[in-house]
Amino acid sequence: MADTTGTATPDVVADHDGGGEDGVDRRDWIKIAAVATAGVGGVGIVYPLVSQWAPSKDVLAESSTEVDISGIETGQAIKAIFRKQPLFVRRLTAREMAEADAVPTGSLRDAQSLADRTLEGNEDLLVTMGVCTHLGCVPLGAAEGENKGEFGGYFCPCHGSHYDTAGRIRKGPAPTNLEVPEYEFISDTVIRVG
Numbered sequence: 001m002a003d004t005t006g007t008a009t010p011d012v013v014a015d016h017d018g019g020g021e022d023g024v025d026r027r028d029w030i031k032i033a034a035v036a037t038a039g040v041g042g043v044g045i046v047y048p049l050v051s052q053w054a055p056s057k058d059v060l061a062e063s064s065t066e067v068d069i070s071g072i073e074t075g076q077a078i079k080a081i082f083r084k085q086p087l088f089v090r091r092l093t094a095r096e097m098a099e100a101d102a103v104p105t106g107s108l109r110d111a112q113s114l115a116d117r118t119l120e121g122n123e124d125l126l127v128t129m130g131v132c133t134h135l136g137c138v139p140l141g142a143a144e145g146e147n148k149g150e151f152g153g154y155f156c157p158c159h160g161s162h163y164d165t166a167g168r169i170r171k172g173p174a175p176t177n178l179e180v181p182e183y184e185f186i187s188d189t190v191i192r193v194g
Contacts, residue, residue, distance in 0.1 A: 088127070103168075137157070
């Protein structure tokens with residue numbers, strides 16, 4: 001095509017990078033390669049940092065424990081270990097359940113009923129951590145002949161906290177009830193804690 005001066009003008013400007021209008025030229029390829037390299041490098045840096053946050057194998061092994069409750073007679077308790085801490089499992093008598101239900105929850109420091117602390121249909125089985133909520137001592141009352149305190153549950157000998165038959169704080173410096181961990185029945189005679 002000629003202009004008025006008589007010189008020729010090209011219809012299409014030549015692509016100096018070697019690619020066409022629809023193709024990927026050298027500059028686009030370098031951008032793609034740089035972004036891909038940065039992405040792989042970023043994953044290579046972030047993955048080890050994130051994976052170290054995962055719990056170790058020994059922690060995962062202790063994340064739950066199974067407890068056979070078939071040998072617990074009414075009125076008895078057993079001690080087990082859960083996450084390297086004592087766990088109390090107690091089969092309450094009808095009298096202990098009635099005493100716990102007779103206490104108005106509004107009068108308690110940490111207001112919970114027995115039903116709040118047990119599973120529906122198994123209100124006679126109380127599962128609590130055996131750690132006083134004051135300073136972490138192990139209360140007495142789970143073994144035969146131990147001091148159960150003024151309310152027939154558990155007694156912490158370190159600073160004198162008294163818990164009732166439902167593991168609720170009734171007297172002493174402990175601020176809250178004995179902790180009830182998550183648990184479920186995996187059979188009629190075995191519970192899984194955690």
